[in-house]
């Protein structure tokens with residue numbers, strides 16, 4: 125008949141954890157739990173007294189967490205118990221007299237000051253890692269915002285100068301002179317959706333997605349794909365309104381990356397959108413409406429239909445759906461920007477009180 129015996133148990137501690145090493149070869153049917161700060165161990169295996177059931181219980185000196193992690197190898201069972209509060213214990217067990225089966229694990233043994241040093245090194249290397257991640261992130265964001273700022277400033281300044289020099293004529297060739305840089309900036313702007321998705325910045329995903337998809341739809345499908353749209357004055361208004369906000373938004377972000385704030389830039393970033401956003405959406409809607417007849421005539425992107433319904437549907441069907449979607453997108457983003465504005469200025473006011 126098998127007897128129930130106690131295995132040899134080796135222990136060591138750190139400020140956060142207790143490590144137990146149970147000398148049991150090929151341990152099976154492990155039952156390890158912690159209740160009321162007492163660890164119960166039961167298993168079958170080959171220990172000091174051969175193949176047998178082995179068990180022990182350890183009432184800990186101080187409170188520990190109930191979750192216990194263990195890993196059994198061919199030679200031993202390693203158990204880690206987390207201390208409820210970080211700190212150094214004078215001994216492991218509640219009773220002053222150490223149980224006979226329990227001995228220090230000199231392979232893992234550390235005195236308090238060594239463990240403190242190890243803990244400090246861990247914290248320092250963790251801080252160093254997160255510090256270099258933050259520096260890298262800020263450098264990436266700063267560069268991204270700088271590139272966008274330069275792109276949109278070039279667009280805005282170029283259009284303004286051309287308007288002063290050429291007057292009304294400049295409205296008709298905006299696409300030919302500006303679109304390449306606008307294509308570049310708007311493709312790059314997709315990074316903003318990814319940044320929001322992966323938590324690189326604290327921005328909301330849906331507004332960023334609406335913004336990028338909305339603009340790229342107008343730029344690539346409505347304006348870019350139809351030659352008939354290239355010389356329309358609406359291109360001027362769309363590009364001018366888009367770039368008018370970005371020459372404030374990107375410098376605002378750049379300053380944030382270097383932990384600096386210029387009140388005027390902050391005010392402009394969170395205020396200029398109030399007239400610009402509805403005007404921008406209006407200009408985009410005009411472009412969509414103007415493109416409908418062009419799509420109908422050219423049959424570009426027409427949608428194949430089953431024969432019973434006719435040969436194909438004009439892409440303008442999509443545009444009729446897109447127009448109300450623009451209003452929904454406008455409302456979502458307007459509400460989002462309004463909340464951002466209130467949050468920004470409310471916090472600032474409170475901070476300055």
Ligand SMILES: CCCCCCCCCCCCC[C@@H](O)CC(=O)SCCNC(=O)CCNC(=O)[C@H](O)C(C)(C)COP(=O)(O)OP(=O)(O)OC[C@H]1O[C@@H](n2cnc3c(N)ncnc32)[C@H](O)[C@@H]1OP(=O)(O)O
Nearest residue numbers: 325326327328331332335338369377397400401404450453
């Ligand atoms: C159901 C809908 C289906 C979709 C169908 C499509 C519908 C299409 C609708 C089309 C509507 C779009 C029309 C639009 O194209 C028209 C115009 O653009 S007109 C011109 C005026 N436009 C604007 O004013 C909008 C400008 N754009 C924006 O403001 C942003 O793109 C927006 C996503 C709308 C809002 O930005 P965000 O959510 O990021 O807010 P914050 O700026 O307050 O930023 C929040 C925090 O994140 C930090 N952040 C964000 N980005 C960066 C960055 N690049 N670098 C560094 N830091 C960044 C920022 O600092 C904030 O942090 P903290 O609060 O700590 O300061």
